[in-house]
Amino acid sequence: xxxxxxxxxxxxxxxxxxxxxxxxxxxxxxxxxxxxxxxxxxxxxxxxxxxxxxxxxxxxxxxxxxxxxxxxxxxxxxxxxxxxxxxxxxxxxxxxxxxxxxxxxxxxxxxxxxxxxxxxxxxxxxxxxxxxxxxxxxxxxxxxxxxxxxxxxxxxxxxxxxxxxxxxxxxxxxxxxxxxxxxxxxxxxxxxxxxxxxxxxxxxxxxxxxxxxxxxxxxxxxxxxxxxxxxxxxxxxxxxxxxxxxxxxxxxxxxxxxxxxxxxxxxxxxxxxxxxxxxxxxxxxxxxxxxxxxxxxxxxxxxxxxxxxxxxxxx
Amino acid sequence: xxxxxxxxxxxxxxxxxxxxxxxxxxxxxxxxxxxxxxxxxxxxxxxxxxxxxxxxxxxxxxxxxxxxxxxxxxxxxxxxxxxxxxxxxxxxxxxxxxxxxxxxxxxxxxxxxxxxxxxxxxxxxxxxxxxxxxxxxxxxxxxxxxxxxxxxxxxxxxxxxxxxxxxxxxxxxxx
Numbered sequence: 057x058x059x060x061x062x063x064x065x066x067x068x069x070x071x072x073x074x075x076x077x078x079x080x081x082x083x084x085x086x087x088x089x090x091x092x093x094x095x096x097x098x099x100x101x102x103x104x105x106x107x108x109x110x111x112x113x114x115x116x117x118x119x120x121x122x123x124x125x126x127x128x129x130x131x132x133x134x135x136x137x138x139x140x141x142x143x144x145x146x147x148x149x150x151x152x153x154x155x156x157x158x159x160x161x162x163x164x165x166x167x168x169x170x171x172x173x174x175x176x177x178x179x180x181x182x183x184x185x186x187x188x189x190x191x192x193x194x195x196x197x198x199x200x201x202x203x204x205x206x207x208x209x210x211x212x213x214x215x216x217x218x219x220x221x222x223x224x225x226x227x228x229x230x231x232x233x234x235x236x237x238x239x240x241x242x243x244x245x246x247x248x249x250x251x252x253x254x255x256x257x258x259x260x261x262x263x264x265x266x267x268x269x270x271x272x273x274x275x276x277x278x279x280x281x282x283x284x285x286x287x288x289x290x291x292x293x294x295x296x297x298x299x300x301x302x303x304x305x306x307x308x309x310x311x312x313x314x315x316x317x318x319x320x321x322x323x324x325x326x327x328x329x330x331x332x333x334x335x336x337x338x339x340x341x342x343x344x345x346x347x348x349x350x351x352x353x354x355x356x357x358x359x360x361x362x363x364x365x366x367x368x369x370x371x
Numbered sequence: 372x373x374x375x376x377x378x379x380x381x382x383x384x385x386x387x388x389x390x391x392x393x394x395x396x397x398x399x400x401x402x403x404x405x406x407x408x409x410x411x412x413x414x415x416x417x418x419x420x421x422x423x424x425x426x427x428x429x430x431x432x433x434x435x436x437x438x439x440x441x442x443x444x445x446x447x448x449x450x451x452x453x454x455x456x457x458x459x460x461x462x463x464x465x466x467x468x469x470x471x472x473x474x475x476x477x478x479x480x481x482x483x484x485x486x487x488x489x490x491x492x493x494x495x496x497x498x499x500x501x502x503x504x505x506x507x508x509x510x511x512x513x514x515x516x517x518x519x520x521x522x523x524x525x526x527x528x529x530x531x532x533x534x535x536x537x538x539x540x541x542x543x544x545x546x
Contacts (some may be wrong), residue, residue: 089436089455098491101439131439361439361455 067366068180068187069359071196072237080238084206087351087358093130094353103361104133107164112155113190114140114170119325119349120190120200124167127356136163151175152182159183164367165360168192186363191230194256199359200324201234203352205242207344208279210351211320216243221273223249223305224283224332227256227294231324232283236262249273250305253294254285270305275314281322282307282332298331307333312342320344375504375530376520376543384519385414388501389421391517392470400496403431403464406472407485408456411435413534414503415472433460435471440484464493474532476502476518479511504530504543 062082072080093101109128113121121137128135136158149157155166165186168176173193180187191197208215220239226232226248239246240263247265248255259266267273274280285301295301302308307321321333321343329335338345376384396402404422406415412434419432438453471485482500489498505518508526524530524545533542 086455089438089457092458093439096492100491102487103439358455365453 064362065366065369067363067370068176069198069363070177070180070187070189072198072201072234072241073196075237075241077241080202080205080241083202083355083358083362084209086362087202087206087354090354090357090361091351093357094350100130100132102132104128104131104164104364107131107133107364108136108162109133109165109167109360110136110138110158110163110185111190112138112158112166112168114151114168114175115191117169117190119352120169120197123349123352124188124190124199124356124360127353127360128165130353131357131360133165133360136161151179155179155183155185159185165363186367188359188363193230194228194233195230196234196237197230197324198234199352199356200231201238202359203348203355204231204235204281204322204324205238206355207322207348207351208239208244208320209242211344211347212278214243215239218244218279219247219277220244220279220281221247221249221267221270221277222281222283223270223307225254225285225294226250226259226283227254228286229283232281233262235281236264240264244279247273247277251295251301270307270311271314274311275316277319278316279320279322280307280315281324283324284326284328285331302331306331307337309334309336309340312337312340315342318342322348324348373545374542375522375545378541381503381519381541381543384503385417385421388418388503388517388519389425392418392422392499392501393425395516396468400466400468401431402426402470403433403462403467404470404472405433405435405460405464405489407481408434408436409537410532410534411473413536414474414532415470418470418472418501431462433462434458435460435485435488437481437484437488440488442480442484458488458492460492464489464495466494466496469495469498470501470517471498472501474502475504475506475530476500476513476515477506477508477530479509479513482513483511503532506530 111121125135163185167188167190169190170192173195175192176187176189222232236246249267249270319342323345404415404419406412419430422430436456436458438455499516501517502515503519505515505521507523528545531544535541
């Protein structure tokens with residue numbers, strides 16, 4: 057399908073599970089056009105001039121929030137930064153009341169991160185503004201999935217037939233879910249690697265293979281995405297010790313010797329250096345971790361642009 | 372359907388555009404050619420080739436995507452969904468004389484968007500507008516410095532430029 061025939065009509069980006077391959081490719085193609093905005097002397101385009109974007113973050117974030125803020129700024133939008141700690145939510149205000157109050161100020165796009173899965177979907181059904189999911193519970197983190205996919209496609213040319221391992225705390229990872237949906241829809245074979253206690257309960261329903269041995273997988277894959285252990289989301293210890301986890305599932309210099317020479321090493325950040333990945337590997341020649349951050353900006357600009365376009369078309 | 376320009380006439384127009392540009396160029400500043408996507412890009416490449424031959428010097432050529440600068444981008448009445456593509460200008464535009472190339476000049480809105488986009492990329496010495504067809508009906512105070520053909524058509528008619536590279540044949544028609 058050529059880009060000219062394709063019509064993007066989603067005013068919300070809730071997750072990649074519901075997107076078609078064509079829609080995902082369209083976002084990635086659009087993001088390519090935004091890359092050069094960040095490389096020129098005046099890093100700004102007037103595309104969202106007069107629009108208001110709200111960063112509605114109910115969970116801590118540095119990378120994603122700043123990336124969305126910069127993306128909105130580069131498109132000339134006005135940005136309202138909202139965090140739970142400095143808002144009326146701390147006085148008991150509900151999510152919907154918060155959003156409706158913001159909407160009464162004339163906002164156009166809400167970028168929401170929330171610990172409750174489904175919060176962005178709920179919001180999208182109850183307000184008129186566009187809603188972009190910046191991470192909800194254990195469900196999805198679609199722009200991270202898109203930027204990971206964009207990074208791989210940019211370097212490898214295509215995801216078709218690539219073997220990709222996602223390693224670590226899959227159970228608590230919304231990044232893993234968005235990655236799985238995007239990468240498999242674009243033709244990659246995804247293997248989840250980690251201890252059984254960190255696999256999601258319904259892993260058999262996902263279009264992936266599962267391995268409990270990183271050593272068995274490392275030599276086969278073209279891309280390896282190392283996830284952070286999300287200790288803050290765990291009630292009990294899922295493994296005996298961090299040292300033992302690192303021994304079996306950490307990406308070490310020693311383990312990298314078994315990997316393909318051109319393997320891409322990815323990490324959504326923030327990195328627990330020495331736990332899931334050794335510093336020498338995180339900063340090594342195969343690492344594309346910082347490129348992921350750079351690409352995230354272009355992808356988020358594309359997403360803000362596209363949801364706004366769809367909203368305008370529906371008016 | 373009325374044919375405004377045949378393949379031969381298009382080639383003649385490009386040669387004439389190149390001659391006019393050279394006759395008015397100053398020697399102090401380098402000429403660069405930048406085409407507006409998508410058909411301006413093709414026209415710019417052809418024009419740059421002719422200029423390079425005549426000047427016996429490679430004329431730099433780039434491509435400008437103006438999607439993000441269109442003033443109908445937030446307007447639901449816009450013609451169709453805009454497709455964002457890359458700007459590819461592999462040279463510095465500071466102090467250059469830019470020959471901005473588009474296939475048709477009509478309302479002037481694309482030319483305005485292109486100038487805004489160029490100004491965000493640097494500070495050229497001057498921007499000159501070269502088009503294959505200059506059509507009456509300007510909405511902005513913009514004119515072409517170099518035009519292959521000037522026409523005045525009713526508002527319900529549209530000018531369509533076809534090139535071998537994108538459409539399989541060279542021609543300019545009114546539909």
